[in-house]
């Protein structure tokens with residue numbers, strides 16, 4: 057199953073559950089509170105997911121390591137390499 | 149030189165690591181990356197070969213590679229040039245054909261991928277028997293150097309979206325510093341259809357799909373010092389296209 061199908065399946069399951077409760081499709085005589093709770097659910101979910109995404113990406117950007125030491129080490133090694141290669145007769 | 153040879157641990161030489169170095173206009177970087185590879189393989193004592201796949205670089209990368217071959221020996225440096233620029237994906241395919249190791253390491257020749265991590269990749273692979281070990285900028289001590297906020301944001305954002313949509317089980321999809329069992333890489337290359345940038349992403353997604361195990365090693369990615377970026381162009385658009393293609397097909 058492709059990821060696309062997995063998503064479609066997942067979304068339609070959630071959509072069905074939502075429809076069942078909100079419109080009482082199966083005539084389960086659910087209490088009115090359930091319906092009231094259910095109908096704005098998709099919006100809540102979207103907002104929650106959006107916030108989660110922003111927070112996660114924001115946090116990860118803020119904590120993205122800056123590898124200063126790696127850059128310095130590389131610069132030093134470049135010098136060393138150039139000197140040694142020159143000695144070995146490499147003509148750039 | 150003498151002291152380095154003295155330090156080298158002797159290891160069981162049953163495993164051999166073929167490093168594929170695709171180059172296009174890397175005359176300044178190639179000697180440095182080769183020097184670093186020789187240094188770290190020498191110190192760790194693993195058996196290796198370096199395969200340089202140059203695509204007719206107009207800056208004379210191949211001539212430099214020939215000189216390096218004279219310095220380090222034709223058993224260590226193999227030249228498998230092609231006459232014209234045919235792209236990174238096919239460069240790997242071309243290189244694998246000539247690899248004699250049972251493991252293949254793929255990395256960029258522009259010094260963004262530091263050979264000091266290779267011994268860690270190898271240890272990791274041995275530790276877990278992984279089919280594939282991928283370097284990751286996004287976990288543990290991994291990171292980048294020379295990136296501004298905008299680039300970090302795009303990178304993290306793109307990574308987040310791919311994680312959500314594909315759930316690939318690897319934290320760095322677009323990184324191209326990886327170690328593969330040779331037969332695994334051959335199988336993957338056969339299966340992968342995308343070109344350029346997306347190729348790396350497809351490789352790791354398909355790896356998971358085929359049930360291969362993936363290990364990860366945090367790496368520091370230092371932006372290229374010399375030379376120009378070849379991919380550039382419209383990376384974001386091609387990334388999104390590739391992502392959606394993978395989303396619909398894997």
Ligand SMILES: Nc1nc2c(ncn2[C@@H]2O[C@H](COP(=O)(O)OP(=O)(O)OP(=O)(O)O)[C@@H](O)[C@H]2O)c(=O)[nH]1
Nearest residue numbers: 170171172201203235236239256257258377378379
């Ligand atoms: N043989 C071959 N090598 C290539 C080709 N295009 C790129 N390369 C090499 O592939 C590696 C990665 O290319 P880069 O230009 O560094 O791409 P990048 O890492 O996404 O871009 P940067 O941000 O500039 O580092 C380098 O070693 C290049 O020399 C090609 O068409 N043929």
Ligand SMILES: [Mg+2]
Nearest residue numbers: 256258260372
């Ligand atoms: Mg690069």
